[in-house]
Amino acid sequence: MTETIARAQILDTALERPRLTSQLAQTWKTESGLWGALATVDHKIIGRRYITTAFVFLALGGVLAILMRLQLASPEARVIGPDRYNQIFTMHGANMMFLFAVPVMEAMGVYLVPLMLGTRNIAFPRLNAFSYWIFLAGGLVLWISFALDMGPDVGWFAYVPLSGPQYAPGKRADIWAQMITFTEVAALAVAVEIVVTVFKQRAPGMSLDRIPLFVWAMLVTSFVVIMAMPAIMIASTSLILDRLIGTHFYNPAEGGDVLLWQHLFWFFGHPEVYIIFLPAVGMVSTMVATFSRRPVFGYLALVMALIATGILAFGLWVHHMFTTGLPRLGESFFTASSMAIAVPAGIQIFCWIATLWDGRPVFKTPLLFVIGFIVTFVMGGLTGVMVASVPFDTQVHDTYFVVAHFHYVLIGGAVFPLLGAVYYWFPKFTGRMMSERLGRWAFWLIFIGFHCTFFPMHVLGLEGMPRRIYTYQPDLPWHGLNLFVSASAAVLAAGFIVFFIDVFVSARSGNPAGDNPWDAPTLEWATSSPPPAYNFAHIPVVGSANPLWEQQGSLDVANGLHTDRREIVITTLTTAEPQARESSPQNSIWPLFAAIATSIMLVWSIFSPWAVVWGSIPVAITLVGWFWPKGTPEDEA
Amino acid sequence: MSPGFRLLLSVIPFALLGGCSSNWQSALQAHGGPAISLKQLIILIVAICSVVWALVMVAMIHALWRRRQAWRAPMELIPRRERRMGVIVTGCVGATAVIIAGFTVASFLTTRTISVPGKDDLTIRIRGLQWWWGVEYLGPDPARRFETANEIHIPVQRNVRLVLEGDDVIHSFWVPSLAGKQDLIPGRINEIIVRAEHPGTYRGQCAEFCGLQHAHMGIVVIADTPEDFAKWVDAQRAPAAQASDEAVAAGRDTFMGKPCAGCHTIRGTQAAGTTGPDLTHVGGRAFIAAGLLATTQGSLAAWIADPQTLKPGNNMPLVPLTPDELRAVSAYLASLK
Numbered sequence: 013m014t015e016t017i018a019r020a021q022i023l024d025t026a027l028e029r030p031r032l033t034s035q036l037a038q039t040w041k042t043e044s045g046l047w048g049a050l051a052t053v054d055h056k057i058i059g060r061r062y063i064t065t066a067f068v069f070l071a072l073g074g075v076l077a078i079l080m081r082l083q084l085a086s087p088e089a090r091v092i093g094p095d096r097y098n099q100i101f102t103m104h105g106a107n108m109m110f111l112f113a114v115p116v117m118e119a120m121g122v123y124l125v126p127l128m129l130g131t132r133n134i135a136f137p138r139l140n141a142f143s144y145w146i147f148l149a150g151g152l153v154l155w156i157s158f159a160l161d162m163g164p165d166v167g168w169f170a171y172v173p174l175s176g177p178q179y180a181p182g183k184r185a186d187i188w189a190q191m192i193t194f195t196e197v198a199a200l201a202v203a204v205e206i207v208v209t210v211f212k213q214r215a216p217g218m219s220l221d222r223i224p225l226f227v228w229a230m231l232v233t234s235f236v237v238i239m240a241m242p243a244i245m246i247a248s249t250s251l252i253l254d255r256l257i258g259t260h261f262y263n264p265a266e267g268g269d270v271l272l273w274q275h276l277f278w279f280f281g282h283p284e285v286y287i288i289f290l291p292a293v294g295m296v297s298t299m300v301a302t303f304s305r306r307p308v309f310g311y312l313a314l315v316m317a318l319i320a321t322g323i324l325a326f327g328l329w330v331h332h333m334f335t336t337g338l339p340r341l342g343e344s345f346f347t348a349s350s351m352a353i354a355v356p357a358g359i360q361i362f363c364w365i366a367t368l369w370d371g372r373p374v375f376k377t378p379l380l381f382v383i384g385f386i387v388t389f390v391m392g393g394l395t396g397v398m399v400a401s402v403p404f405d406t407q408v409h410d411t412y413f414v415v416a417h418f419h420y421v422l423i424g425g426a427v428f429p430l431l432g433a434v435y436y437w438f439p440k441f442t443g444r445m446m447s448e449r450l451g452r453w454a455f456w457l458i459f460i461g462f463h464c465t466f467f468p469m470h471v472l473g474l475e476g477m478p479r480r481i482y483t484y485q486p487d488l489p490w491h492g493l494n495l496f497v498s499a500s501a502a503v504l505a506a507g508f509i510v511f512f513i514d515v516f517v518s519a520r521s522g523n524p525a526g527d528n529p530w531d532a533p534t535l536e537w538a539t540s541s542p543p544p545a546y547n548f549a550h551i552p553v554v555g556s557a558n559p560l561w562e563q564q565g566s567l568d569v570a571n572g573l574h575t576d577r578r579e580i581v582i583t584t585l586t587t588a589e590p591q592a593r594e595s596s597p598q599n600s601i602w603p604l605f606a607a608i609a610t611s612i613m614l615v616w617s618i619f620s621p622w623a624v625v626w627g628s629i630p631v632a633i634t635l636v637g638w639f640w641p642k643g644t645p646e647d648e649a
Numbered sequence: 650m651s652p653g654f655r656l657l658l659s660v661i662p663f664a665l666l667g668g669c670s671s672n673w674q675s676a677l678q679a680h681g682g683p684a685i686s687l688k689q690l691i692i693l694i695v696a697i698c699s700v701v702w703a704l705v706m707v708a709m710i711h712a713l714w715r716r717r718q719a720w721r722a723p724m725e726l727i728p729r730r731e732r733r734m735g736v737i738v739t740g741c742v743g744a745t746a747v748i749i750a751g752f753t754v755a756s757f758l759t760t761r762t763i764s765v766p767g768k769d770d771l772t773i774r775i776r777g778l779q780w781w782w783g784v785e786y787l788g789p790d791p792a793r794r795f796e797t798a799n800e801i802h803i804p805v806q807r808n809v810r811l812v813l814e815g816d817d818v819i820h821s822f823w824v825p826s827l828a829g830k831q832d833l834i835p836g837r838i839n840e841i842i843v844r845a846e847h848p849g850t851y852r853g854q855c856a857e858f859c860g861l862q863h864a865h866m867g868i869v870v871i872a873d874t875p876e877d878f879a880k881w882v883d884a885q886r887a888p889a890a891q892a893s894d895e896a897v898a899a900g901r902d903t904f905m906g907k908p909c910a911g912c913h914t915i916r917g918t919q920a921a922g923t924t925g926p927d928l929t930h931v932g933g934r935a936f937i938a939a940g941l942l943a944t945t946q947g948s949l950a951a952w953i954a955d956p957q958t959l960k961p962g963n964n965m966p967l968v969p970l971t972p973d974e975l976r977a978v979s980a981y982l983a984s985l986k
Contacts, residue, residue, distance in 0.1 A: 094861045094961055167858050173835055174818040174860055179779075264836025270819065271834065306724045309734055335821060335856075336832045337813075337839035340760060347756050351749035358745040361705065362738040369712035370734060372721055383713065390705050394698040397749060401756035403763065404694060406829025407676040407687050410821060410856040474691070476674035476825045478856045481864035485941070488674060488852075533723065561723045 022576040024550065033549050035575040040132065040545040042599065051601040053137035054545055058144050059123030060441060065144075066116035069107055069151055071512070076104040078505055085498035087486040097482035098165035099184075103158050105168030106188060109284065110195040111151045113426060117291035118202040118237075120433065121230040123441070125206055127536035127543060128224045130215030130552045132580050133596045135208035136201075138603045138638065143201035145607030150194025153615060157187045164188035167480065169281065170251070172262035172273045177255045186255055186618040189248040193614055196241045199287075203234035203241075210234075213580055214588045215535065216570050217554040222588075224534045224557075225301075225308065228315050229294025232322040236283050236290070239326065244280035247273060257621050271336060278329035286325040288422060290318060292429035293360060296382055299429075299436050300364045302532040303379040304371025307558050310363035317356035317363075324353050334405045343402045350400030357393050361386065376530075377451030381432030384459045388424025392417060395470070410480075413473025419466045431458070431511060438515070439529045443541045444522030450514035457507030464500030468493045533558030538567060551581050554588075577644070602638035609634045674825055674852040680872075681827035681844040681851075682808070683763040690759045694752060701748065763828070764842065770810040773801060777813070777820030777833035777855065780862035780963055781926050781939040786882070787812070795886045796914070798926030800869045800934045804878040805845050813839040818860060824853030824870050832857055845872030854940065861962030867940020888917025889929045889985050900981025903974045908966070915985065925965065933986040938963075950979035 024032055042052040052058070079100055083092045092100065126134050134140050157163050164184045166175040175185040210231045214223065223231075250261040251273070260266035262273050301308040308314065330338065330346040364386065373379060395417040399405045408414060431454070438446045477490050484490055528537035537560055539548050550569030556562040570590060573579045578596040583589060613627030679688040776783035784797045803809045813822055815833040823830035824843060831841040845851065855866035873881060892898035901918070904910060910920035916929040931937065934944055938960055942948040954975055956965040970978065 094864070098861065171819055171858070174858070179818050179860065268836075270815075270836055305721055307726065309731070310738060313738070335830050336834060337837065340764070344753075344757050344760070348753050351753055354749050355742060355746055358742050359738070362741045365705070365709050365712050366734045366738055368709065369715070370730060372716050372724065373713050383709070386709055387706065390702055394702055397698065397752060398691075398694050401690070401694065401752060401759075403687055403690055403756055403759040403829065406831070407684075407691065407825060409830060410858075474676045476676065476823075476853075478823070478854060478863075480858040483864050485865075485867075531723070558723075 022574055023571075024573050024575050025571045027575060029549070032575060033544070033546075036546040036549060037544060039576060039578055042545065047601070048599070050604050051141075051599040053133070053141050053597060053599050053603075055122050055126050055134040055137060055140060056543060056545075056547075058137075058140050059119050062119030062122060062144050062147070063116060063441075065148060065151065066112050066119055067512075069111040070116070071508070072155065073104050073107040073112060074505060074508060076100050076107070078501060080104065081498040081501040083482060084484075084494050086495065087488070087491050088483050092482065094482045095165065096161075098167075098480075099158060099161075099163040101480060102164045102167050102188070103154070106154065106164065106191065107151075108422075109168060109288075110191065111147075111154065113288040113422065114195070114199055114237075114284070115147055116430065117233065117288055117426070118199060118206075118230075120291060120295070120430075120437075121206050121233070122202060124437065124536055125209055125227055125230055126213070127440075127539070127547060128227050128534050129209065129213055129218065130535045130538075130548060130554065131209065131213040132547045132551075132578070134205050135213060136205045136597075138597050138600050139201050140205055141600075142603035142607050143198045143205075145604050146194055146201075146610060147198035149607060149611035150191050150198065153187065153194065153611075154191045157184075162187060164191075169277055171277075172251065172254075172270055175251060176262055177258070180255075183618055186252060189252045189255075190614050190618050192244055192248040194611070196245055197610075199237050200241050203237035206230050206234040207238070211585050212582050214583050215552050215554045216581060216583055216588055216590045217568075218583075218588045220586050221311070222554055222557040222559075224294075225297035225311070225314055225318075226291070226294035226534075229290045229297070229318055232318045233287050233290045236287050236322045236325055240280045240283035240287065243276050247276035247280070252617070256617075271333070274333050274336065275329070278332040279326070282329045282332065283325040285418075285421070286321055288426045290321060292385075292426040293318065293321075295429045295433040295436075296364060296385060297360075298532075298534065299378045299382050299432055300367050301558075302436070302530050303374050303376060303382070304367045305374065306367065306371040307533070307561070308363065309366040309370065310359070311557065313359050314363055317359040320356040321353065324349065324356070328353065331400055331405070334402050335409050347400055347402050351397055354393060354397050361390060361393075376435075377446070377448055377455060378432040378436040380452065380455045381428045381435065384455065385424060385428040385432070388420055388428060388459075388462070392420025392424050395420060408473050410478055411473035412469040412477045412479060415479055416466045416469035416473065419462075419469075423462055423466075428458075431455075434511075434515070436530065437536075438518065438522075439525030440536055440541050440543070442519050442522070443525055444518055445525050445529060446518040446522060447514050450510055450517075454507050454511040454514060457503055457510060459507075461500055461502075461504030461507050465497055465504050468497050468500075472497075528560065531560075533561040535559060598644055600638065602634055606631065606634035606638055673850060674854070676825040678826050680846055680849060682846065683828040683842060683844060684826055685846075686759055686762050687829055690755060693755065697748065697752075770808055770842075771803065772810045772812060773803075774812045774814065775801075775822060775833065776816045777818075777822070777859070778816045779818065779860055780855070780866040780960070782822075782866070782868050783816070783926070786885075793886065795882075796927045797885060797930065797934075798928075799867070799936065799939050800871065802871045802873055802878055802881045803843065803845060804875045805848055805872045808842050808844050811841050811843060813841060819857050820855045820859050820866070821857035822853065822868070823856040824851050824868065826851045827853075827870060830856045843870065845870070848872050848874055848877075850935065852940065862960050865939060865941050865960050865963075867936065869935055869940060871935070884933070884986075885930055889915045892981070893984060896977055897981045897984045900974075900977035900979070900984075903970070903978050904981055907968055907970070907974075907978075909968060909978070912965075928982065928985060931985050932983045944983070946979045946983040949982050950975050953978060 042048050042054050042057060083089050162184055164187055166180055166185050170188050173179055210227055253259040254261050260268040262268045262270055264270055297308050297314055327349040331350045334343055435446050435451055472490055472493050525541045527540055535552055538552055553568035553570055570581055579593050580596050581590055582592040582594045584591050609630035613623055613631055616623030616627050679685040772787045774785040774787055782799050784801055786795055813831055813833040815835040820833045821830050827843045827845055831839050849872055851870045853868045855863060892901050912922040912924040913928045914921050937944050938952055952959060
């Protein structure tokens with residue numbers, strides 16, 4: 013009898029609201045102090061860490077870009093020598109792709125997806141902690157080696173034979189290849205977590221057609237990650253094998269194939285672009301709806317466009333290889349498939365414009381960035397259609413035209429939405445608003461600086477300026493435009509500085525935000541800002557795609573979860589009917605130890621193949637510690 | 650101040666003035682059949698895309714301005730309006746599909762136009778090396794073959810077939826005024842057709858990142874009238890010119906006695922190295938060091954005196970020479986017209 017009462021006491025139905033929240037806070041809390049910070053598995057703390065670290069890498073990559081623009085401002089400048097320049101442009105590309113763009117998008121997912129789904133933590137939270145530590149280690153390896161003048165200098169694409177044992181002596185190319193391993197492990201871990209979270213942890217009632225579009229975008233992105241990353245893992249591992257133990261995967265003299273590298277790299281590398289772009293699309297759909305004051309037009313079409321983009325992403329890789337002499341018929345096929353991606357992209361653009369058209373647009377800073385995104389991304393998409401044409405591409409491939417194109421799609425298509433998303437979700441992350449005034453300054457400086465920096469590059473490319481050159485001769489007619497581009501880059505950098513200032517100032521002294529400052533419709537706004545450790549005192553029950561609008565703030569809730577241990581609701585895949593209570597792991601230091609052991613093994617393996625043998629022992633020990641049953645209620649549930 | 654550096658200073662004005670027109674390496678200044686077709690395609694696609702972009706912008710700006718107002722509660726959807734917007738969006742997507750289908754067909758047709766070789770093709774083998782171009786004129790008669798470097802002469806209004814081979818890493822041959830680019834890949838053989846409609850000098854440079862001196866891997870294509878081309882071929886086939894005076898002869902002896910001859914070939918002498926470019930008629934080429942400097946005795950001397958300052962990281966070592974030797978060797982090389 014007493015046992016039943018005791019058991020009933022700890023269910024959330026038995027507790028009054030103040031006791032409920034204090035008990036949940038106790039159960040889900042992160043211990044204070046360094047140890048607690050290192051051991052936490054709270055998706056919000058890890059997500060915030062991930063986002064902050066990625067933005068630090070953005071700033072560092074931006075500094076590299078400014079250095080390159082200094083060197084290219086005048087012909088035959090001697091600001092930076094060819095060796096350092098090659099390291100800098102390789103670092104800029106690798107850093108922006110692997111340490112900024114992909115991680116920051118996944119990190120936004122880590123923070124927001126559980127909140128948007130109405131659950132209390134991400135699936136596999138310890139793996140989530142491990143993922144962050146591995147990502148951080150990979151970033152440190154790359155930047156420390158750059159500081160030691162050992163940074164990779166073979167391009168972020170590391171084409172063989174230039175990156176092979178014969179033409180890239182030393183350890184620079186190995187550091188590139190191993191940095192790939194680090195970041196891919198981190199990305200794969202997050203992708204798996206997000207897929208499982210979206211499939212099994214949605215709030216009761218959130219059937220497939222009620223999932224927020226950002227979550228759909230993260231789900232598709234995660235599948236693209238899971239399918240694309242193995243190709244680059246194979247590529248970088250076989251490159252290391254060629255370099256370390258003398259295999260001949262890429263050595264034509266021994267029956268290897270140079271082009272095999274390009275196929276493997278771009279089979280990953282092209283989906284990589286969509287791994288960055290799709291989450292941004294999800295952010296745009298979210299912000300367009302909130303600031304148009306109506307649900308986004310064409311929900312089903314937008315979901316289908318996301319999925320179509322994710323599938324088509326795997327059929328385009330050859331358009332990076334149009335000048336390698338592949339058979340003409342095959343090239344035509346890839347022209348058609350590359351152009352076809354314009355259809356899902358068009359669907360999305362038209363749906364957003366329709367939403368704005370029918371809605372009542374409110375010009376807050378996030379919407380400014382969305383508008384900047386549409387202006388810029390449509391241009392980048394159209395130049396993408398241009399380079400999809402084989403004959404067109406033979407003139408612009410590997411020129412500044414392509415540099416312009418992909419900055420239009422990556423900055424215009426992903427960074428603009430991301431900055432808008434920071435303005436949009438900053439109140440949720442911190443409980444404080446960012447400044448509208450500084451936001452406008454940041455937007456206009458970035459928007460104008462961006463176009464003045466990158467538009468002239470189209471012209472430079474058509475005028476014959478190749479990419480990846482550390483200088484150019486004075487008799488070539490490129491000086492004026494390059495000087496203009498370099499000056500404009502300073503404006504762009506100023507815009508980012510204003511943005512960072514706004515972030516710092518607002519985090520300390522921004523206006524308090526309240527739970528739902530934008531009157532937005534999705535579940536992350538149904539809890540306090542910043543959310544408590546347990547996210548929601550009661551798991552919400554959803555009856556529509558825009559619950560906070562259509563259910564007028566009075567959400568039903570699901571009861572019956574334990575409060576003395578970490579429990580979440582598991583729901584069915586399609587209709588999200590409650591299925592089970594599932595325990596969610598407690599904080600643990602072991603993911604950090606496992607990440608340290610893994611990092612040591614990976615770095616060591618740059619120097620000796622035996623690292624894989626001896627280095628795996630500490631990894632195994634830390635994994636045993638990680639999974640060792642500790643007799644906690646979570647383990648027994 | 651070292652003599653090499655002083656010579657370098659004297660060369661810089663030359664480098665600044667060198668070159669022919671300011672648009673001799675541009676896809677927009679098309680002077681050959683393939684490049685002209687490509688330029689037409691580029692203009693067509695860019696024009697249509699500009700119109701598309703402008704239309705999207707007009708629609709977006711109108712959407713933003715027609716009902717902008719202060720904050721208000723989220724609105725209800727009206728099914729009839731939703732259906733009408735659905736029809737319009739579907740129409741726009743359909744138009745997108747039609748446009749890209751058109752682009753695909755246009756691309757295919759252009760590719761077909763520019764890749765049909767003529768019957769009497771002249772064939773030239775190009776090898777890409779870090780960081781220069783090996784050139785070999787092929788023909789049915791092996792006796793009429795010859796090698797040169799970094800400069801190609803072609804007869805005007807004839808399709809010329811280039812056979813492209815990568816010798817170390819991947820390079821890409823690109824002379825934008827004459828044709829699109831094509832990669833030179835180790836272990837593979839690629840081909841590209843170039844053609845010039847008018848006599849002239851057309852510059853290109855390596856387009857695939859190939860290491861330290863990717864930026865200084867230029868190539869020059871000179872289009873000659875058929876008569877001039879025949880004369881040039883005969884001159885190239887001949888062995889190197891004999892020393893005309895004492896200084897030149899001294900230069901020749903220095904060249905043969907120093908490591909120079911181990912890497913370079915000068916036909917008609919004992920210099921038969923193959924690591925560096927063939928120098929048999931180097932004095933007759935417009936540029937040295939793969940498009941880096943206009944060929945003069947001064948630039949040759951500057952290059953020999955300090956190749957690593959002019960083109961850091963390149964594979965030409967600094968061979969220590971006395972000022973007299975340097976003057977003599979540069980005079981000798983300049984005489985190899």
